[in-house]
Amino acid sequence: MPQPILLSGAFPAVLACGLGCSGPLSGIMVWGIGFENRTGPAVDAGGGGGSRMVPRARFPALSIGADFRRLWLAQALSSFGEYLFAGTSVVWVATSLFPDSPRLPALVGAVVLAAAVPRIVVGPLAGVYADRWCARRTMIVNDCLRAGLFTLLLGAVQVIRLTEVQIYAAILVCIVVSETSAQFFNPARAAVMHVAIPEDRRVDAASMSMFSLTGVAIIAAAAGPALFGIFGATVAISVCVVMYSASGVMVVRSGDHYQPARVAGNRFWRDFTEGVRATWRTPSLRIVVIGACLYGVSMGINNSVLALFGMKTLDLSAARYGLLAMMFPVGNMVSAVLGPRLIQRIGVDRAYPAALSALGLGYLVYACAGGLVTACVLMLACGVIFSIYIMCQGPIVQAAVPEGYMGRISAVLGPVVSIAAAVSTLCASQALSFAGARGVVVGEGGWDDPYRLLIMSGAAFLLIGGGGMAYAQARRDTVRGVADGVTSTGRA
Incomplete structure (x- = not known):
């Protein structure tokens, strides 16, 4: 399922x-x-x-x-x-x-x-x-x-x-x-x-x-x-x-x-470990795995608290929360139609970490929302960015995976996200239980609201991790450009 x-x-x-x-x-x-x-x-x-x-x-x-x-x-x-x-x-x-x-x-x-x-x-x-x-x-x-x-x-x-x-x-x-x-x-x-x-x-x-x-x-x-x-x-x-x-x-x-x-x-285990090693040794695949882990952390936290944040902290009725919940998939579909041109213009290698970092920024701002309209706009934007992140992932993997390894490598990515999400969900649940035991009132809407702080912590993983990946990608592009320039000069 x-x-x-x-x-x-x-x-x-x-x-x-x-x-x-x-x-x-x-x-x-x-x-x-x-x-x-x-x-x-x-x-x-x-x-x-x-x-x-x-x-x-x-x-x-x-x-x-x-x-x-x-x-x-x-x-x-x-x-x-x-x-x-x-x-x-x-x-x-x-x-x-x-x-x-x-x-x-x-x-x-x-x-x-x-x-x-x-x-x-x-x-x-x-x-x-x-x-x-x-x-x-x-x-x-x-x-x-x-x-x-x-x-x-x-x-x-x-x-x-x-x-x-x-x-x-x-x-x-x-x-x-x-x-x-x-x-x-x-x-x-x-x-x-x-x-x-x-x-x-x-x-x-x-x-x-x-x-x-x-x-x-x-x-x-x-x-x-x-x-x-x-x-x-x-x-x-x-x-x-x-x-x-x-x-x-x-x-x-x-x-x-x-x-x-x-x-x-x-030999099953030899073939399995070859797939894992190929995933980690290939720089572009390693970036995808790291990005998947970062998103898994944010996903696990959000799965635990986003609904509670909407209905408790923002004090939304069930109908209004349903409207808010629909904004994310609507953003997915809008971006699926309009996003490819942007990705092709920027390049998937640059767009992937940039989208991950932008998604973290989007969730960070969303955690500061105080009303339904603002929350809907921000969640729609997060849906658009998430779709770009996903659309970059496939082309990166397809370009990097040698023929005959796609089954093993593609089968690694889903469990990576699931495991990261499960761990972060457990940590978020324990944090909420600890806050309740200490007498902290959750969902009251203040800046110290545990729901708000947990969303911010997951967003920080995406923002900082995606930013670091974007910086590393820019460094690689610079080094590659210098190397190409030296090669061209030598040939001239």
Whole structure:
């Protein structure tokens, strides 16, 4: 199960979003995409040359090729299924299975934990097998596995009279197996897209992925509880089956044009450690990992206190807090449309640390907000900046990773964020407990409010860390420029 979009805008799966979250619609027109006649060599990977109708306009990534569009759609469909069941399972447990149980918080926490454990434990290990196996076949098998899994759950709910405890156990099993399967699907997709996306189209592909995944997360996270409330679990589970089945069909239709080279051997731990070493020894990948850790710290703190800051410190009603919470994903989508040109002008290597530092500044100013309008504007700005940060990450990784290593390396990034977020969430919770034990009143709105101070501390990590990375990048650019100048002078 993916982590739901919170006000912090963090869902670890999206960290790999620019690594090749792609693949759509073959023959389907979506929002305002126009077409132009183009004569000459085929852009579509699946056919010959000649005159062709090529998507253009808002999302230039759609012109990369039909296989890319199918794979993009496969990613969107499978993500929809994940987010849908994520929202459904929590509501199912809280409103139908154990609504009056005093252990309800622990039961819901177990649902969240069931999704987090495979990301942290299985994710890095699954990348090794993603590099060994046929990437396309791995995607198909895991889509079929998830479709079959939810078909079994549907049959169990419809045919067998299960007790509440048995249904709860079945939900946990489905979450663990589905999320484990996703840990193999995601790096396999990243490996395919590493080959499929041309070097000069990586920012466009990352922009398209950011837009689609944000939209999918918003719609599916709302659709899951709505379908469960109106029609019950049967319809919600059926939609999951359809989504995974359709994703598998799109992967099958994509063909096998893009098969990354396999360099992994037969020794698991050697292959795994090679991937970790390659990640840390490559300067650009090391920067991505450090940036992911910094963001994970801020994310963990924000996941703990941003909602409380809004409803307690800012004294917002549930409806107004809902409006504030929507500003972050709206900023994501705006930036996904408008941000690629800015990134291409600045360069991904410079934009990445700058965006990280700017995000810290945005959260720092947000912690000083005193009203709804100011908070909404600042959260919208943070959403825009976060989207730029994510869109830079994929092209950097794709450019630095040698073919045959993408599965292992991409599978490292998500757990890095999850672990950093888990540690910072624990620290934030302990800090709030300590403040409460000392008689400190939280949420009163003063400058010494623990909610406000915790957000500022997470923002400081981003601001200082991103600033240091930006300074180091500027130094490297200066040294490289001097070296190039000396070389040119010597040749002259």
